[in-house]
Amino acid sequence: MKKSYITAILLVVFLLTGCWDQRLLKDVRLLLGVGIDYQKGNKVIMSSVVTRNLEKKPPELISTTGSTPRDARINLQRKLIYVPDASKNRIVMLSEALARKGSILEVLDVFYRDPRSALNAKIAIVKGKAKDFLETQSKDNPDLTAFLDRQIVTSEAATIVPDVDLQSIRTGILDPGEDIMMPYMGLNKSNVEILGGALFHGQKLTGTLTPGETTVALLLANQKNKQTTLTLPIEKGVQMTVNILQSKRKLTIQPTGQSLKVSIDLQMNAEAIEMPFGDFSDQKTVAKFNHTLSEEINKEADKVIKKLQAANCDVLGIGRQLIAHHSSYWNQIDWNKEYPKINITSSTTINLTRNGILE
């Protein structure tokens, strides 16, 4: 009798606890993507892609203003019948102007502090206004706004943009020995496009790379993903497209006295995937191809390294290597001032090992 009494009480308690914290899908409107713009007077405009759970319609885009992102989200709530819920958020887009102000972690705090927010949401920098970007997308093809992150995910797999998410950029930003690169998107006329990589120094956007340059930068940073294609001039007026099969990078760092010598050795095995005038049966020709390709990629790499240094963006993690292996040198210098000045040389070789099913 006594035992059954206790059991009954316990069961009642189990029934009760769910009530306080239950969140029914029918009572919330899920945020699928967020775009944040800077507005004069220290305000932010937040454009949110929210699901419509009652009608079977594509997600809608609602813009709200607030003094902080959290404030803007509270203002969003005033426009909705149901509570907006960020736990399924897939992407955060920051406008270029906001990122150039140099305090993106402050803006993103709401995503880090909330225990329910999705830390693996993608993040991208948008050329122009995030609001315009999302509005164009929403007008053209509202169904697609639910899958904005897919465009980034596929580009990541193709080594067109770096593979980062909300969590990993915070690690990179807070590490004194490395900087981050984020996907850079924008409107080309009215098309939503990947524009390359956005370079950061600490929390500040300091430069951008084109898609081709981003791929080279990722190769130099040893972040090759599933597929990597490069199109390089091989003769006058002729281009060859290669798919990188394997890439091996060696970063050598030599602090000698006050100066620092950094050399990057990148060796890649590639497959020709487009070469209309090629003859791959001849060993000499292939050797010539290899030579020209290597030369071209070297030029490209030098250009990218200059751009990285101009943006003071240590995406290669040279500083991290210094901390780990040359800490006495690291302690002497101010890396923020030193990095743009150091001498980085690269030697890149491409070796064609496959040529498809044609000779």
Add this chain to the structure above:
Amino acid sequence: MGTRQADKISRLELFFFILQSVIGIGILSLPYTVFSESKTDAWIAVLLAGIAITINMMINWKLSSHFPSANLFDFLPTLLGKYLSKAVSVGYIVYFLAVAYLVLLLFGDIITRWVLPRTPVLAIYFLLVSTSIYLARESLSVITRFCVIVSIFLPVLLILMLVPLNSSHFIYIFPIGQTGLEAIFKGAKETSFSIIGYELLLVIYPFVKGNHTQIRKVILLSSAFLTLFYTFLVFNCVIFFSSEELEQIPEPILYMLKSFSFRVIERIDLLFLSIWIVTVLTTFVNYLFAASIGIKQLFHQNDHRHFTLAAGFLCLLCAEFTGDRFLVQKISDFLAKASFLFVAGIPLLLLLIIYMKKLRWHGR
């Protein structure tokens, strides 16, 4: 206290009893605590702490092995006399209750912050306390068997911790030893304060089957397992987060797991938490049991059940009326220091008394 054959536990059960007593509330915040002292050498500090813990365990074992059929509360009078032994017994009981109370407080805090923000914390306390009382009322063999069964979750915890390895940066641990010996020792000190639970050995020792050397082997095994387990957790966090980031995250393990999702399970951190709740429960149960056994023997009773109920609700009441989280922090810091006394200080002292008594006996 008579030890009936039915109440005896096997050595395997002892192994898991120690694991489940030690592993609990601390695993979530340990990487953060150690890191704030020893930075990227935190994992070395944990390894060092492992040595300290092993030594402590050996002290407890050596002390208990002098009394094969008596536990702490039985043999205290023979060593300390009537009145002092009562005082020390009460000290231990209060200590066991205080640890249980702190476990409850921290449990409520973490569940509120991570999972159930709107649920009154009293309801969370009540769930843990009521289930724990239900188990701690039983005999030791029931409790240890429960510890054995729920230990199948430990490998799951470890497997979940493998998920982040793919996006970790091993370079973060270099240069090894950069923080210097002092910082490492400080971290090791913090760690050995927060890895407690094996002192319950003093209470259950006479119930374990087997001779002293066999038991020592089990204790050494468990300390090795614990050291490696904790080192693995801390190491994992150090290579995942950059320094400045880890200093801002009090529960790095959950935070780390939160940034991953499987196709079926989106929130791995919640999966981890659900399993972690079980390990917290066993810690709480074991302490509650030890405290009520202590009270039982203090008052020369035959049954510990009523005391379990009272002790459980005492913890619940105290937790409910504890103030803000800064007070909790102070209590936690104080208890960490006090634990040193009860885990290592007093057992060592008692051991010395035994040796002195033996010397005197030999002298005659």
